[in-house]
Amino acid sequence: MDTQNVAIFAKVHDPRCQDVATELISWLERNNHVHLIEEHLARHLGRTDGITREEILLQAELVVVLGGDGTLLSVARLFYGKELPILGINLGSLGFLTEVTVEELYPELERCLAGTHTTSPRMMLEVRVLREGKQIEKYPVLNEIVINRVGVLARIVNLKAQVDHHILTNFKADGLIVSTPTGSTGYSMSAGGPVIHPQVSCIVITPICPHTLTNRPIVVTDQSVISITVTSALDDKVYLTLDGQVGFELLEGDSVEVRRGATSTHLAVPKNRDYFEVLRTKLKWGER
Structure with a gap:
C-alpha cells in the first residue's frame, strides 16, 4: 500500500476525540502513512508537528474527521473543490x-487507503x-442557509424569493431556510420540510x-438559481447563517443568491449501510 497523506480534524476540546486522534496518529505512523494535523489540534494533543490549514x-489525499456533524460540516466547507474522500467518525451525538x-x-x-471504499457524493451549494x-x-x-431576524423582540422578516428570475412569493415569516438534500434532515425538517434522499438532485x-x-x-x-432579497429590516438585524456555523449581517436591499455548487463533498461510508437504515437509527423510527 502506497504512503498517503491523511489529514485529521477533531473536536479539539473533547477528551475522547483527543484520545482517538492520538491513537490514529500512532496507527498511521506504524503503517507508514503521513498524518497532517493543524496547529490548533497539535497543541491540544501536546505535539509540535502541527501545520497550517493552507498546507x-x-x-492531503484523505481526510478523517473525529467528532460530530458540526465538525464535519466545517471540514466539508474547508475542502470544497478538492473532492477528497472524507471519513467521518461519530464521536458526537446524532451523527x-x-x-x-x-x-x-x-x-x-x-479500505479508504486501499482505494476500495464506498463514497456517498453530497451536493453542495454556492452562496453569494x-x-x-x-x-x-x-x-x-x-447543509443549509438560514435568513432570519435577530433582535430583542420576536419579529417577522420580509423576504422576496425568486427562482430563475421568476417571483416565488414575498415571505413574511420568522425566516427562510434553503437546504440541500443532505441538510433536509436538519433545521429544514424541524421547520416542517420534507426528508430528501441525498442522491436526489434538488434544493429545498x-x-x-x-x-x-x-x-x-x-x-x-x-439547476435552479434562488434569489432572496431582504425587503425590510426595520431596527433589528437580519442575518445569513451558513451550516449553523458562519454568520453574516444583511442590510435592507441585500440579496442572497443560491445555486448548486460546482463540486460535491464525498463522504466515505460503510459498504453495506443504506440511507434508510441511517434514518431509522438516527430518528428512532419504529420505536415506541
Missing part, C-alpha cells in the same frame, strides 16, 4: 454525516451575497413559521 489543503462508529474506524480507514448588485461575500454550504426552500399559513416548503430542481 493541509495542499498536501447523520459522521455515521462511521469508532469500532469501524480502522477497517474503513484501511449581493449588495447594490455587487458580490461582497461568497460561501460554500453543505422552507419558510420558518410563515405568517401566511399556505406558505409551504417547496422543492426545486438543482
Whole structure:
C-alpha cells in the first residue's frame, strides 16, 4: 500500500476525540502513512508537528474527521473543490454525516487507503451575497442557509424569493431556510420540510413559521438559481447563517443568491449501510 497523506480534524476540546486522534496518529505512523494535523489540534494533543490549514489543503489525499456533524460540516466547507474522500467518525451525538462508529474506524480507514471504499457524493451549494448588485461575500454550504431576524423582540422578516428570475412569493415569516438534500434532515425538517434522499438532485426552500399559513416548503430542481432579497429590516438585524456555523449581517436591499455548487463533498461510508437504515437509527423510527 502506497504512503498517503491523511489529514485529521477533531473536536479539539473533547477528551475522547483527543484520545482517538492520538491513537490514529500512532496507527498511521506504524503503517507508514503521513498524518497532517493543524496547529490548533497539535497543541491540544501536546505535539509540535502541527501545520497550517493552507498546507493541509495542499498536501492531503484523505481526510478523517473525529467528532460530530458540526465538525464535519466545517471540514466539508474547508475542502470544497478538492473532492477528497472524507471519513467521518461519530464521536458526537446524532451523527447523520459522521455515521462511521469508532469500532469501524480502522477497517474503513484501511479500505479508504486501499482505494476500495464506498463514497456517498453530497451536493453542495454556492452562496453569494449581493449588495447594490455587487458580490461582497461568497460561501460554500453543505447543509443549509438560514435568513432570519435577530433582535430583542420576536419579529417577522420580509423576504422576496425568486427562482430563475421568476417571483416565488414575498415571505413574511420568522425566516427562510434553503437546504440541500443532505441538510433536509436538519433545521429544514424541524421547520416542517420534507426528508430528501441525498442522491436526489434538488434544493429545498422552507419558510420558518410563515405568517401566511399556505406558505409551504417547496422543492426545486438543482439547476435552479434562488434569489432572496431582504425587503425590510426595520431596527433589528437580519442575518445569513451558513451550516449553523458562519454568520453574516444583511442590510435592507441585500440579496442572497443560491445555486448548486460546482463540486460535491464525498463522504466515505460503510459498504453495506443504506440511507434508510441511517434514518431509522438516527430518528428512532419504529420505536415506541
